[in-house]
Amino acid sequence: MFLLFSAVIVIFSILTVTSRRILRAATFLLFVLVSTAGLYFLLKYNFLAAIQLIVYAGGIVVLIIFSILLTSHIAEKLPTAGLMKKWPSALVALIGAALCITVILQYNFPGSLGDTSLVSVTEIGNSLINYEKYGYALPFEVISVLLLAAMIGAIVLAKKRKD
Amino acid sequence: MFTYTIWILLIPFFLFILIGFWGNKFKPVVSGIVGSAGLFTSWILSIYTAYKYFFVVGKVDDVYQQIIGYNTLWLQFTDTLQIHMGVLIDPISVMMLIVVTTVSLMAHIYSTGYLKGEKGFMRFYASLSLFTFAMLGLVVATNIFQMYIFWELVGVSSYLLIGFYYERPSAVAASKKAFIVTRFADLGFLIGILLLSYYTGTFDFLALTSPAGPAIATPPAATFMGMSVLTWALILIFMGGAGKSAMFPLHIWLPDAMEGPTPVSALIHAATMVVAGVYLVARLFPVYVTEPVALQVVAWVGAFSSLFAAVIACTQYDIKRVLAYSTMSQIGYMMCALGVSGMGGHEGLGYMASMFHLFTHAFFKALLFLCAGAIIHAVHSNYMYEMGGLRKFLPITHLTFLIACLAIAGIPPFAGFFSKDEILVAAYHHDTALFAIEYIVAGLTAFYMFRLYFGIFWGKKQDYHHTPHEAPLSMTIPLMFLALGAMFAGFVPFSHLVTSDRAMFEIETEWIVAIPSIAIAVIGIAVAYVMYLKPTEIPKKIAHALQGFYTAAYNKFYIDQVYLFITKKIIFNHISRPIAWFDRHIVDGSMNGLSYVTNQASDRIKGFQSGQLQQYAMVFVSGAVALALVFIYLWT
């Protein structure tokens, strides 16, 4: 199951960054995000998976598709970058990946996925407003302010100016 | 007790500031009156100082003391390197105070008439005051560095005054020439000062000239190329003095300096500035006496200059040029007298004679120049061949000019006889060759002065465009005053007042020298009488007979051309041009090269800030990966 999800993620993310049509890239991104949600379901984080599907796959990708429709001709093929850009970037990415994977594989991580308990929404809710240790009341409030600011910022930035 | 003497200097300085900045707010004549009044005050103060110094304070143990009237520390570099500014009261400085203030006062009064109506009247008086201040500061200097500072200031004032008619190119060129030649001589002076003060450890005159001091009692032992450093220092200092006093070969500026107005010539180039060199040697005389080589140099340069100048003066037609060469000749006398002098009592006769001649020369030379000014003012020309028969038109000028000529020729009882005679006696007892040269020059002096006199006041009467009229009172009063000085200054008992070791000694006329000197003067006058009283053919025949020599003398022995050759062909072409090339191409080139390299480098590097977001990101990521590689694997 895990392997299926990982394969989907890897293949579709490669397709996202190399696709020549924007809308197809957006669709591939959608698939990647859905697969990630699947991974979360695998790990019994149901609530998180739901949030991922709602916000990421439902909100952000829709937003991206709207902006694509607003700003470009969806039928035309995107120009690819020249070779001067591709090879150094690919090289850097490959080296970085190799480095990280090597380090990871060399280290003995102790655990593996066992049978785990489901995390209930009650627990999550309690933690979110818990203001003692291990409580997340403060980040919760901060995030709400951040979202407010982002909303206002986005509206102000994208407003049509009178001139 | 003598602290008030600082005011003798400061009054002209404040006059300079006052007239220089606010002179043109008033009518011109106000500057003249203010300048003359201020200088009159300085004159009275100087006479009072002289009276007090010589007669009231008097001698201690039969020796006049050297008194520091006023001394302040001006600059202190280390414990030993200090420069003071002060006033030194000493027989020669008091004498020079009187000379400078008297002649300056006469020049101030004379200029109110001579420069009447000239544009720049105020500038003239401001410059005159500046000059007086500088000259007074020079003569009362307590240390050699103060003297150097005022030396340069005197040079600057001379430059300003010679170039007074700045719209005339010849005047501008003459002022530049004077300044550059004296500045070049001052290079030697400065090196001499540095040598002297380095090896003796002091700038102060009292320390340098005291018999127990570092220069005389324990002279420095270092030598350079065979002569001791002290000799080198003294010769270099003399080079500075020779430049200022127009000794050969640094004399070229003096005839050209006649481009300035006549009062300037009288004050600066006859009586005061040009004797600064003589004064310098006299000031350092105790040190000079210990180095016979330096004294020999002084004596022979002086003697040669006087002969050289006298020969040239016989051929010149411009009144002021004749007088300029005459000045050079008389200063040669003074230098030669210093050179043949010893120290103390009768040995120091040369010193006393030199100072005496300086004193009397100031009177009759200033008188000669001021009379020449009156003549030029009347005839509007400088040249002898455009004058003649002026004795009917300018009676006062005629009489005073005659008195001055008799004085300079050395006819008793006028002033010049006494001083010149003492010089001849000193030379006679010391070195017969120098005596012979000075004796011949005495005759030549009489000859060319009376050639001038007869040519102007007798000779053939020219057709003048408008009748020459006598000078106004403001010009004739100084003439009469100076004529009195020329007549009676010889009777001052100088050997009681100004001597080499400041103790008095008695002198008596040595008839063995006096009679021949009077004789040759009379012969000179007679020759001039015969040749010039009425226009004759004799001058032309003599000139024709001595043709080559005459032409050379008329062209001042081509010294100017030699200098021009050296500077233009040699220094400009071979030294200045390569240096200029070096400066433009190598020094500037390296600077330009540096900036060029910087520009090129920045052109290449600016690609890093291309504004391309993905390039920045690429650099960022590569850097992070590289750092991770380094820190994980390569760091030890």
Next chain:
Amino acid sequence: MFEGVPLTWFLVLSTIMFFIGVYGFLVRKNLITMLMSIELILNSVCINFVAFNKILFPDHMEGMFFTIFIIAVAAAEASVAIAIIINIYRRIVNIDVEKMNEMKY
């Protein structure tokens, strides 16, 4: 069927996804595709957090909460980014990142 998946597999997966996102960010010319690559990167980090949390510390929930917050922040950031992109499109009718080089030498 899902037991025994070692932690390292999760980490390798997220690393690969991360570097694919980096490659996409460096290569793509269209601003929106660059934004998509950034979302890829953020997602990979989320997987990483969750994996560590579940496998190493099953009793705690920090990883999951962190991931929730990352998702919120990513949403905010994506919206602001889109607003900027739309603004740029209005000025120069172009969203090619190579054309936006005004802040240069």
